[in-house]
Amino acid sequence: MSTTARPELTHLQALESEAIHVMREVAAEFERPVMLFSGGKDSIVMLRLAEKAFRPGRFPFPLMHVDTGHNFPEVIEYRDRRVAELGERLIVASVQESIDQGRVVEETGPRASRNRLQTVTLLDAIAQHGFDAAFGGARRDEERARAKERVMSFRDDFGQWDPKSQRPELWNLYNGRIRKGEHVRVFPLSNWTELDVWEYIDREQLEVPSIYFAHEREVFERDGMLYAWREDVELIDGEQVFAEMVRYRTVGDMSCTGGVRSQAVTLTEVVAEIASTRITERGETRADDRVSEAAMEDRKKAGYF
């Protein structure tokens, strides 16, 4: 036992401990929590944290993926494998079903995206299963509207977020009281940065979907971003499809997630690239946030993650 040496805790250990604490609070205080799982790097970290919080027991909640139907196949394959490994339950909420049921209308045209439609599918699923708390992997450093988001964020019975009437969040005491029909979104990674996430993935040696590493892909350039080419993409005048070495910084819907030129094929190389990058994650790769200065804020108010 090393009792004489002064103790040392790294910032990653502190962030990890805080996130585990949040997860256990929610498990203890809510009746039907759910953990959203996209197969992206943040939700991969969330799964590991859930293992740390609840093993050797089972997760006291199911996992849920909102499937836009336009996900990268590599990510879906990864999702199914990881869920099987964990032996936990996965619910898939499908945007295609929301479209088929007439709950939402598909956007058309070359810039069509299913990103907005996800919100309806998500809120429907939350209502249908009676979930009262939904874990998400969002971080406050991602985008300016998130800087004021609480760790435990209250949503009214329309699933909406009102930035002006948030509950004050003091110490590590979370107020999880809600009425029927209301729910909370919980963000255990609130205080993590993109670099923290990658360092953690590296430290824990977590497997991530292959699209996070540099690979050659057929892409086309639009608004300064490189998008994956698929059969059903409508090209706009002058756009060319070409092969490029890219990697993804986020794994959203294929229709609005851009890749970045990269040669990083190992975790260590990815961490090094992120550490020296000069552009924010969302600015570089998410078309949905570039539409207007207040894009994220508006979507969050409507119930988006």
Place this chain on the structure above:
Amino acid sequence: MTLDLLRFTTAGSVDDGKSTLIGRLLYDTKQVFDDQLEHVAEASVRRGGNGALDLALLTDGLRAEREQGITIDVAYRYFSTVGRDGLPGRRFIIADCPGHQQYTRNMVTGASTADLSVILLDARHGVLEQSKRHAFISALLGIPHLVVAVNKMDLVDFSKERFEEIVKEFAEFTDRLGAKADLVYIPISALLGDNVVDRSENMPWYDDQTLLQLLETVEVAYDHPFETPARFPVQWVIRPQGVPGAGDYRGYAGQLASGALRVGEEVVVMPGGQRSRIAAIDTYDGELDAALAPMSITLRLQDEIDISRGEMICRAEEAPEPVRELEADVCWMTEQPLRAGGRYQIKHTTRSAAAVVDSLCDVVDVHTLQRGQAPQQLSLNDIGRVRLRTSAPLLIDPYAQNRRTGSFILIDEATNGTVAAGMVCAPTAA
């Protein structure tokens, strides 16, 4: 070794230059990404600036606030430094607290998790009533380090005399306050960058640390976990059912609120008082010999005791007395006032109970910061001392000794809102 994570809060009156200071910290530590910079450059022009980058725009928050041109809620920012010149480098979390309207509620919120508080003053205006309030709240919330950044030194000709005048005035006030915090004064210009990250060439008379140097080297609370009593509020009991190989595992999961625990130590489970020994400290990554705050761990005990959420595992000789009556300072956070007889839910560590307000003892005058006579009520943003009775025993420590086990919130059951932040004073025997 120090924990390489520092949480600090910033407060100042409107226009003292808080946004500019945070922007400057981010910019000079190279934390600003190109696309953000582009954004700020465009916005600076749109707003009719003189072409210079307005660094304040970097921390610009939500649309409602942008429209009103003010910040209305606590915002969190992140930056980090890499080790250099023998300094360690750190990860920083800033709780940026807006300077007016609801300032008490916001500042208390931001301060509750901070290790250090930066109070900004305008060198031209000196020590305002608001600056004193900020210092008062920082002290009340038990923040161990207070930094008074005297900003806009460029507008007072970088005058040493002016700086010293302000230091003297502030020190007189904090002496009266009896603040225990370690107090540092730094003359800066957030606009020009003097003494924020880089040393000022305009103020050769100041040869102490720059703001960033201070932030990088200040000791944080968790430096001394072995000096505080161990407090382990049980959050969640792990009893796997039907998991192959798990046997009859029974573990008590939680986050060590303070102190350290070791395998083999004799412990007592409060409030029941059952004794046992720590059989194992489990984590997903394997068993540990010892754990220290703020680690999240799972304890197994040698004896089979029925323990549930809300109970607390402590070392036998230093366990707190369970109490059902307590005196506390509260910051009131809602429109509906607090009165004697009021009933609320209290949440303290992982324990919840009903609480009734027996009486109000005093209220802090926002102008003089003196404690006045027992009031009829506490209104929004008031701070005052109250006596509470609870439906179940609580395991408290005075806030001055333990920020985790000395703090609580009150919840209004009608609205479900969080209506008060509470800090325990000396416990009164049940």
